[in-house]
Amino acid sequence: MSPPSHQHGADVLTDGRADRTPVQGDQPLLSVQDLSVEFGLRGQKRVRAVDSVSFDIRPGEHVGLVGESGSGKSVTSLAIMGLLPRRGAHVSGRITYEGRDLLTASRAEMSQLRGNDIAMVFQDPMTSLNPVVPIGTQLAEVVTRHRRLSKSEARDRAGDLLARVGIPDPRRRLKEYPHQLSGGMRQRVLIAIALACEPRLLIADEPTTALDVTIQAQVLEVLKELVAETEAALLMITHDLGVVAGLCDRVNVMYSGRIVESTTRSVLFGEPRHPYTGGLLRSIPRLDAPRGEPLVAIPGSPTNTLPWTQGCAFAPRCAHVQDDCRTDPPALLEHGPRMLRCHHPLDGSDGPTPGGGSAGARPTAAGVADESAYRRPTEEDA
Amino acid sequence: MIRFVLRRLALMVPVLLGLSILLFIWVRSLPGEGPARSLLGTRATPERIEAINEQYGFNDPLLEQYLRYVGSLLRGDFLSSIRDGKPVLDTFFDKLPVTVELSLAALLFAIVVGIPLGYVAARYQGRAPDTAVVSGSLLGVATPVFFLALLLKLVFANWLGWLPATFRQTPGIDATQVTGFAVLDGLLTREYDAAWDAVLHLLLPAIALGTIPLAIIVRITRASVAEVLQEDYVRTAESKGLRRRTVARRHVLRNAMLPVSTTIGLQVGLLFSGAVLTETVFSFQGIGSYLFQAISQRDYPVLQGYIIFIAIMYSLINLVVDLLYGVIDPRVRVST
Numbered sequence: 155m156s157p158p159s160h161q162h163g164a165d166v167l168t169d170g171r172a173d174r175t176p177v178q179g180d181q182p183l184l185s186v187q188d189l190s191v192e193f194g195l196r197g198q199k200r201v202r203a204v205d206s207v208s209f210d211i212r213p214g215e216h217v218g219l220v221g222e223s224g225s226g227k228s229v230t231s232l233a234i235m236g237l238l239p240r241r242g243a244h245v246s247g248r249i250t251y252e253g254r255d256l257l258t259a260s261r262a263e264m265s266q267l268r269g270n271d272i273a274m275v276f277q278d279p280m281t282s283l284n285p286v287v288p289i290g291t292q293l294a295e296v297v298t299r300h301r302r303l304s305k306s307e308a309r310d311r312a313g314d315l316l317a318r319v320g321i322p323d324p325r326r327r328l329k330e331y332p333h334q335l336s337g338g339m340r341q342r343v344l345i346a347i348a349l350a351c352e353p354r355l356l357i358a359d360e361p362t363t364a365l366d367v368t369i370q371a372q373v374l375e376v377l378k379e380l381v382a383e384t385e386a387a388l389l390m391i392t393h394d395l396g397v398v399a400g401l402c403d404r405v406n407v408m409y410s411g412r413i414v415e416s417t418t419r420s421v422l423f424g425e426p427r428h429p430y431t432g433g434l435l436r437s438i439p440r441l442d443a444p445r446g447e448p449l450v451a452i453p454g455s456p457t458n459t460l461p462w463t464q465g466c467a468f469a470p471r472c473a474h475v476q477d478d479c480r481t482d483p484p485a486l487l488e489h490g491p492r493m494l495r496c497h498h499p500l501d502g503s504d505g506p507t508p509g510g511g512s513a514g515a516r517p518t519a520a521g522v523a524d525e526s527a528y529r530r531p532t533e534e535d536a
Numbered sequence: 537m538i539r540f541v542l543r544r545l546a547l548m549v550p551v552l553l554g555l556s557i558l559l560f561i562w563v564r565s566l567p568g569e570g571p572a573r574s575l576l577g578t579r580a581t582p583e584r585i586e587a588i589n590e591q592y593g594f595n596d597p598l599l600e601q602y603l604r605y606v607g608s609l610l611r612g613d614f615l616s617s618i619r620d621g622k623p624v625l626d627t628f629f630d631k632l633p634v635t636v637e638l639s640l641a642a643l644l645f646a647i648v649v650g651i652p653l654g655y656v657a658a659r660y661q662g663r664a665p666d667t668a669v670v671s672g673s674l675l676g677v678a679t680p681v682f683f684l685a686l687l688l689k690l691v692f693a694n695w696l697g698w699l700p701a702t703f704r705q706t707p708g709i710d711a712t713q714v715t716g717f718a719v720l721d722g723l724l725t726r727e728y729d730a731a732w733d734a735v736l737h738l739l740l741p742a743i744a745l746g747t748i749p750l751a752i753i754v755r756i757t758r759a760s761v762a763e764v765l766q767e768d769y770v771r772t773a774e775s776k777g778l779r780r781r782t783v784a785r786r787h788v789l790r791n792a793m794l795p796v797s798t799t800i801g802l803q804v805g806l807l808f809s810g811a812v813l814t815e816t817v818f819s820f821q822g823i824g825s826y827l828f829q830a831i832s833q834r835d836y837p838v839l840q841g842y843i844i845f846i847a848i849m850y851s852l853i854n855l856v857v858d859l860l861y862g863v864i865d866p867r868v869r870v871s872t
Contacts (some may be wrong), residue, residue: 177746237774266776276775284787286794286865295786296776333868348775 182210182235182250183387184272184355191229191238200244203229205411205462207247209404211355216381216388218402220395220434222456226411227391228277231357233257234389235274236264251355270300273348274357275377278364279340283332289302289316289343290328293350300351304453315346319376338369339487342376349380356381357389362397374400395434399423407431410459410467417492427489429472466497474498548851555847556609556840560602563839566831570594571618574833594619603697605840615837619830624841627826634704634714634822638814639807641738642746650750654757655789661762669754675738676751681810685744685817692740700737702819709733737818745814749803750843756799760792767791794865801857808846 189207194200204226211217219227232238233245236256249256251272254266276282284292293312297303303311309328316324319342332340341361348356361377362370378401381388390402398405398419405422407415407430415428426432433452454471461467462483468481478497486495564570572588573580589595593604608615614624657669693701703710704718711730714721721739722731764770765788773787809823818827823842830838862869 235775237771265777265779268775270777276768276772280766282772284769284773284791285867287786295778295782299776299778299782324812333867344772345771380769464553 169473179475181212183213183215183252184211184389185211185248185250186230186234187248187250189230189233189245189249191226191233191246193242194244195242202235203411205412207406207408207411208418209406209413211387211389214387215404216390216402218398218405219389219391219408220393220398220405221408224456225408227408228359230408231274231359231389231391234357235268236265236274242315248271264501266300269296269348269353271353272355272357273351273353275341275344275348275361277360279337279344280364283340283346285332288329288331289335292344293328293347296347296350296361311350312346315350316343319343319346319484320372321346331511336369337365337371341365341369341373345373345377345380349384349386352384353386355387355389357391359391360393363390363393393434395423396438407434410456410462412462412467412495413493414468414495416494421491425468427492427494428468428496429474429498430468432500433471448527466495474500537674537859541859544851544855544858551851552844552847556606556844557602559840559843560605563834563836564598566834568834570832571836573620574835602717612843617830617835617838619833619835619838624837627838628823628842628845630716631821631823631826634817634820635808635811637719638738638741638811638820638822639804640746641742642708642744642807642810642814643749643800643803645742645746646750646753646803650771651757651789651793651796652755655761655784655792657754657758658765660763666758669758673751673754676747677755679747681744681748682813682817684747685814688740688744689817695790699740701740704737704820705730705733707739735833741814741818741820744817745807745810748810749800749806752799752803752806752824753796756796757792760795761788764788764792794861797857797861797864801854804853805850808850 161195187208189204190202191204192200192202207226207230209217209219219230225246229238234249234256236259238245245257251267254263256267259267259426283289290312292310293315294305294308295310297311298305301308310320312328313324316327321327321339321342327335332343335343341364348358357451362373365373374397388401390398392398401417404418405416406413407422407428409430415426415431417423423430423435426435430452433450436450437452439449452471453473458470459467460469460480465478465480465482466475466484467470469475472479476498482497484497486493488494489499568574569585570589572585572591572594575588576584586595593601596604605615615625617627636822653669653673657666660666692699700706709730711718711727711734712721712725715722719731722728733806769791770783770787773783778787804830808824811822812828813824814820815822815824822859823846827839827842829835829844
């Protein structure tokens with residue numbers, strides 16, 4: 155499989171952008187404030203999946219939302235899209251997109267925004283496409299919904315989009331059904347669908363976890379290129395800091411529904427301060443590690459948590475745990491260039507570099523050099 | 537695909553053979569004294585009954601009778617009715633349009649009402665509309681066809697007088713016969729009043745006959761839609777900002793129809809058995825009412841012939857449904 159070439163359909167995603175009003179620099183495109191999501195039908199005990207989460211995404215900015223399964227990242231993204239189940243999900247807080255409150259927006263307003271302004275790529279390409287509808291139709295329908303295009307124009311555009319995401323022989327593929335495509339191809343189709351209307355914000359929910367490692371790199375590359383081309387802002391949801399390293403400007407690390415560390419990529423990789431972030435970084439296998447060295451893991455499982463009301467949720471798994479961690483819930487406070495929720499942050503001696511005790515002590519700027527070590531190999535590197 | 541069809545057709549042979557044996561034994565084990573008594577009445581002398589039995593060979597050993605029957609079937613002779621002497625094959629195809637028209641109307645009613653109801657129930661799962669639909673379908677599936685038919689006739693024809701109580705068309709209406717389908721004939725010959733008359737006559741029987749299939753279709757649709765609503769691709773469709781209608785039709789119903797279409801094929805058997813009662817109640821001169829008379833008169837050749845024809849039709853219809861399945865679901869398209 156060849157990487158998508160820029161020749162065909164390179165202009166596909168850039169036309170029609172001129173009519174959009176440019177947004178001023180620091181005004182956030184999307185602002186999530188104090189978002190909490192609880193699940194539970196009437197009469198049942200509610201479970202809090204997302205707990206007072208706040209973050210901003212500025213136009214064109216790439217933000218990572220990182221955490222293990224169950225940390226609330228996907229629920230956060232579904233809350234932004236307004237796709238949480240209507241029954242049993244209780245959402246509070248504020249989500250504003252260009253100043254508009256999404257949580258109070260009507261059904262019609264949300265469906266105008268979805269696919270057009272905010273689009274999403276889902277985790278599992280095997281189940282995210284309709285098995286009984288040709289992919290051309292699944293692509294064209296989002297275009298005809300949000301653009302004034304005739305059927306044949308929409309079809310042409312669908313073909314161009316397929317070409318753009320690197321699917322060979324796109325005209326023929328339009329008539330094919332999802333089961334005739336490989337997983338990587340299907341995820342390309344889903345990326346094409348999400349970017350078909352050049353959204354201002356793309357939410358990618360672990361877009362590569364269901365794919366082969368080799369295909370992951372290719373798909374990520376396609377995503378990266380198209381996001382750059384359309385100047386869309388990106389909310390990248392992943393448990394893989396390697397993905398973040400190559401893609402994101404800012405990173406929010408979530409644990410058990412709350413943000414525990416939030417900072418720029420270079421600060422995070424250069425000097426992780428939350429023990430959980432440090433653990434995630436250490437658990438990435440490194441190419442320069444000596445052969446035969448066992449992989450590092452965070453002990454315990456994400457289900458082994460303390461309720462945030464009683465202390466730090468990460469305490470049961472934390473190597474730095476002290477008594478106050480189990481009695482005193484830490485607040486998200488500013489620590490220099492970052493927001494941190496920890497009583498006893500890493501001081502650098504537990505830096506992420508195996509054997510490199512001095513890593514954390516280096517000035518943050520030096521961290522930029524560090525993070526490249528975590529990046530996934532991409533085709534650019536090859 | 538041709539191979540698939542041929543294989544399915546070949547499979548019908550042992551099924552029909554088995555059916556013919558069961559049928560043969562079943563009609564002869566019906567309680568009563570057999571066709572001669574029904575034909576001649578209670579006051580017939582034993583000698584005359586014996587003469588009839590001898591004439592039709594009913595005194596011969598069962599195996600001999602069976603082999604003789606199969607032999608005549610293979611020669612293309614489907615025998616004649618003991619009661620009226622008419623060839624079984626002729627009356628079957630004469631009466632077929634009546635029953636097919638009624639069954640299609642019933643099926644149409646069941647599908648057109650059942651699928652939307654099932655969809656609504658699934659969308660409002662656990663809430664009032666769902667409860668109403670589910671209890672309604674339970675009532676529908678539990679009501680015997682003949683009871684519902686009589687009830688509808690009583691209320692809408694006899695009490696309210698809104699709809700005709702009997703026959704396919706008002707007696708004496710001068711309708712031209714072309715295909716035997718009353719509504720279709722009316723349209724073809726531009727006798728629209730006759731067509732409308734036939735539609736009015738069809739309404740009550742179709743509702744009576746269609747209620748059980750309706751209840752089943754509602755149930756299957758509800759379960760199937762509820763399952764599809766949980767699918768990732770429905771979420772994808774919603775994330776595109778598609779209109780509710782588009783999501784419902786293209787993404788939810790299209791997938792939810794897969795199990796429903798199979799069920800619809802299986803309803804055909806239900807329709808034929810229900811037609812026996814419905815046609816009798818509403819005095820339709822179709823296969824059902826003729827079969828009803830054949831049962832009460834122990835008309836062996838008619839019973840055997842009709843039920844075998846119905847079995848053949850049932851198998852063929854389900855073969856067609858299976859082939860149509862591939863039209864809805866590209867994944868199971870049979871390779872040519």
